Amino acid sequence: MELQITDLTKVHRGGTRAVDSFSLDLGPGVLGLLGPNGAGKSTLMRVLATVTRPTSGHVRWQGTDIGEHPGELRRTLGYLPQDFGVYPQLTAKEFLGYLASAKGLDRKSARGRISELLELVNLTDAAGRRLGSMSGGMRQRVGIAQALLNDPRLIIVDEPTSGLDPEERMRFRNLLSGLASDRVVILSTHIVSDVASTADRIAIMAQGRLLRHGTPEELLRLAEGSVWEATVPSEELVGLRGQFVISDTTRTPRGVRVRLLANRQPLAQAEAVAPGLDDAYLLMTSSLPGARPQAVGR
């Protein structure tokens, strides 16, 4: 099972180069696609899901070029777009039934599959509830159920945890990683904690380009030696922000505990600490022209 993305570029009408010479090969497992808002993640997901065509480059699924044969991938694709629209008047079961028939499943196998999926996403008891009356988290779970109707081998989910509470997020992440042993799962997000625990590999994207790709451990190793902590009087914080990328601050009775990124020891009292993925991500995205590291989610 393999998805090959080769030199992919998408220029939107109006000239925005949302995806810029992006190449990556993927096998089974969860790929966390991380990038700040506007990095081009949704555009890339839409090209991979064959919703929009690239300006140039190729995507191959099991060796077949999906530009020439989109059906090869569509048959085995589960896609949860960022702006997943629902019909508020339909119940979860009716909605899934409607999509199952749109995907060509016959009535009998659709019925069995829908019960299975409602069970998987923990919505069996809410099967008869109208989508309009559900919480954001419940609707997202209906969204993942619809993406799984055709037992896809390639699952693409775009910013799936926005609007979910922490418990729902965790359940959603566990659900996806449980599916990934024999499927290619791509999860795009700007929230590092969404991918920190579940992704087998992480790709960091910014300004349409792939900045880095590797296992979480490989990305952490790149940040080793660049993360420091020091306690400073709170009035020094503003000055430090002007000089360094600050990855975290915590108030303590003795001042502010600051976590910051620097190539060498930034302050006499600073101690080197082990990097987290938040730090690694900040390090890779904060040096970009026009980057606003404070906007990076945690």
Ligand SMILES: Nc1ncnc2c1ncn2[C@@H]1O[C@H](COP(=O)(O)OP(=O)(O)OP(=O)(O)O)[C@@H](O)[C@H]1O
């Ligand atoms: N249909 C479109 N027409 C023109 N420009 C677009 C279109 N869709 C996206 N863009 C632009 O392309 C760039 C990348 O947007 P995209 O939505 O792919 O990024 P993203 O990483 O998914 O960000 P977000 O998390 O905010 O959705 C942005 O500058 C955006 O304004």
